[in-house]
Amino acid sequence: MEPLTATAIAEAAARKALAEATVAQGIREVAAETAETIIGEQGLLQQLETIRFDSIESLAARNETALKELSQIEANRVSGAAREEAAASELMDQYPPEDGYHIERECFLRDETGKITVDPDTGESRRIDFEITKDGEIVKSVEVTSETADKTAQLAKEERVRDAGGNYIVDRRTGELVRFAPDVKTEVVRRA
Amino acid sequence: MGNGTTYDKVSWHFPDGKNCPSLGAAKVHFDVVMRWLGSQELLSPEGREAIEIGIDSDFSLTSYMLTDTGNKLLAVCYAEWARTIQYGIRPSVRLLEDCLRNIQSSNK
Numbered sequence: 001m002e003p004l005t006a007t008a009i010a011e012a013a014a015r016k017a018l019a020e021a022t023v024a025q026g027i028r029e030v031a032a033e034t035a036e037t038i039i040g041e042q043g044l045l046q047q048l049e050t051i052r053f054d055s056i057e058s059l060a061a062r063n064e065t066a067l068k069e070l071s072q073i074e075a076n077r078v079s080g081a082a083r084e085e086a087a088a089s090e091l092m093d094q095y096p097p098e099d100g101y102h103i104e105r106e107c108f109l110r111d112e113t114g115k116i117t118v119d120p121d122t123g124e125s126r127r128i129d130f131e132i133t134k135d136g137e138i139v140k141s142v143e144v145t146s147e148t149a150d151k152t153a154q155l156a157k158e159e160r161v162r163d164a165g166g167n168y169i170v171d172r173r174t175g176e177l178v179r180f181a182p183d184v185k186t187e188v189v190r191r192a
Numbered sequence: 193m194g195n196g197t198t199y200d201k202v203s204w205h206f207p208d209g210k211n212c213p214s215l216g217a218a219k220v221h222f223d224v225v226m227r228w229l230g231s232q233e234l235l236s237p238e239g240r241e242a243i244e245i246g247i248d249s250d251f252s253l254t255s256y257m258l259t260d261t262g263n264k265l266l267a268v269c270y271a272e273w274a275r276t277i278q279y280g281i282r283p284s285v286r287l288l289e290d291c292l293r294n295i296q297s298s299n300k
Contacts, residue, residue, distance in 0.1 A: 116245055
């Protein structure tokens with residue numbers, strides 16, 4: 001084998017540097033595009049920090065973690081919506097409008113003046129998933145949740161709100177207040 | 193039943209959801225989107241009333257709380273925006289802004 005000349009060594013070094021720069025530029029572009037598209041400004045800054053100071057392996061690991069979290073937030077939203085739509089469908093079958101029922105969703109509990117009632121302990125309001133009304137009264141109140149979520153605190157809050165006068169909702173069709181019928185309490189329906 | 197849509201709800205993330213670390217983390221994106229919707233005058237009277245109460249554990253973002261344009265915007269873009277956000281990090285509203293511009297320009 002012939003000995004390497006200084007020129008050949010310099011050319012090889014230049015080719016290596018160019019190749020590394022090209023790869024680095026590609027990584028920067030892909031990472032920046034991914035971050036901008038998927039994660040937004042804060043994620044973009046994190047990605048750029050990783051590119052500057054860390055390895056491609058750590059970048060990949062961070063992307064994988066971020067993508068898992070990203071899909072989780074949307075997965076939770078989709079699961080929650082699916083649970084509620086399934087419950088809505090069942091309630092519509094059980095309480096049809098032709099029998100005089102009307103279902104309102106996501107109504108604030110209000111006092112007799114129509115003002116939203118807040119829990120004296122937490123300062124929070126109370127909104128219930130489904131209120132079924134008939135003949136000017138709330139005849140059923142339903143909260144839909146997952147199979148495992150603890151609803152103790154939410155139901156305790158509702159009791160305090162009801163005790164503080166929050167026994168009405170607004171019928172959105174008429175704008176009129178509708179009162180809970182005596183002894184109607186919110187039922188928790190659990191779905192997968 | 194009213195023909196309302198529930199776009200998102202705090203309880204779907206906490207306590208119902210998976211891998212959401214806290215109630216505080218579940219509320220962040222609601223705070224961001226509600227402030228932005230308010231600033232763009234996309235809230236209905238019910239939406240403005242809800243924002244006065246604040247984002248609490250019972251908060252939900254529904255079609256009743258939005259103007260017609262607000263509903264058009266969220267029907268088209270909310271799911272896409274939700275895919276771009278992470279628990280506990282205040283998200284950018286750039287995607288929503290772009291979407292609103294597209295809707296406004298298509299209305300002209």
